Amino acid sequence: MEIEHKNQNYNILKDAKDLFEIEYVYENQPIKRSFNKPSLKDRQSLLEKLKTKISEISNCELKENAKQIVFSDGNPESPVMIIGEGPGQKEDEVGKPFVGDAGLLLNKMLDAINIKRPKVYITNVVNFRPPNNRKPETSEINRYALYLREHINIIDPKILILMGSTAMEALFGQTLKISKERGKWKELIVNQKTYQTILTFHPAYLLRQPDQKKYSWSDLKTIRKKLDDLKITI
Numbered sequence: 001m002e003i004e005h006k007n008q009n010y011n012i013l014k015d016a017k018d019l020f021e022i023e024y025v026y027e028n029q030p031i032k033r034s035f036n037k038p039s040l041k042d043r044q045s046l047l048e049k050l051k052t053k054i055s056e057i058s059n060c061e062l063k064e065n066a067k068q069i070v071f072s073d074g075n076p077e078s079p080v081m082i083i084g085e086g087p088g089q090k091e092d093e094v095g096k097p098f099v100g101d102a103g104l105l106l107n108k109m110l111d112a113i114n115i116k117r118p119k120v121y122i123t124n125v126v127n128f129r130p131p132n133n134r135k136p137e138t139s140e141i142n143r144y145a146l147y148l149r150e151h152i153n154i155i156d157p158k159i160l161i162l163m164g165s166t167a168m169e170a171l172f173g174q175t176l177k178i179s180k181e182r183g184k185w186k187e188l189i190v191n192q193k194t195y196q197t198i199l200t201f202h203p204a205y206l207l208r209q210p211d212q213k214k215y216s217w218s219d220l221k222t223i224r225k226k227l228d229d230l231k232i233t234i
Helices: 014-020 038-054 060-064 089-094 101-113 138-153 163-170 203-208 208-230
Strands: 001-004 023-026 080-084 121-124 160-164 185-190 193-200
Touching: 038 138, 080 138, 080 163, 101 203, 101 208, 121 138, 138 163, 138 185, 160 163, 160 208, 163 185, 163 193, 193 208, 203 208
Parallel strands: 001 023, 080 121, 080 160, 160 193
Antiparallel strands: 185 193
16 A cells, blocks of 8 residues: 655654555655743753652552652653553663553654654653553542643643553543544643643554554554644654
8 A cells, every 4th residue: 555645744754664564655844833831940840749749649559569650751842742551561670651562662653753752752641560560440540640630731732642541541531442532633621721632552552463553553644644734843
């Protein structure tokens, strides 16, 4: 299958062909645009306070069984914020989200739409590794969702990418099914501010179900188009 992109300001890297087995043609016309956001110093201070607040959480099975908090990675001034589920074993050891096999796949997925990982901001719904890498329970998701919403407000991204059903549940509840809702833009309201949000599969799921990569590739193109339409440079 050959996909042609005309008059768009991005490169579809060669990783896309290897990752999704798709041929492509592209043109590249970069657009520069700046955004007015709170100072980096102020944002970093708020993030440190939030990290401390989460670190001091009590009566939490996740914290009690984890080695350390896994708070975030990437650029806190990024217009794009990615939210996953929770740390795995490798993340728990390193202290950063998405550094295991799922993280390697995430890097390739971002590269496929010409986004370098250091340019985005990444976190998870829960900040401590669940025992035996189990899925966070609903009570845990709801508890950490309060911190997650504060996290979103601090970063104040132009676009939110929710990867996996846990991230979807934390911010949209349990009534939605990611298989039906992925690839669609939704408006998420956090503290009276609206964020353009898209749901997509978690890279760990794609490692288990590689036949679903074609849907993620469609989602990635949708994300790239939104960035271009909004004239967001990243």
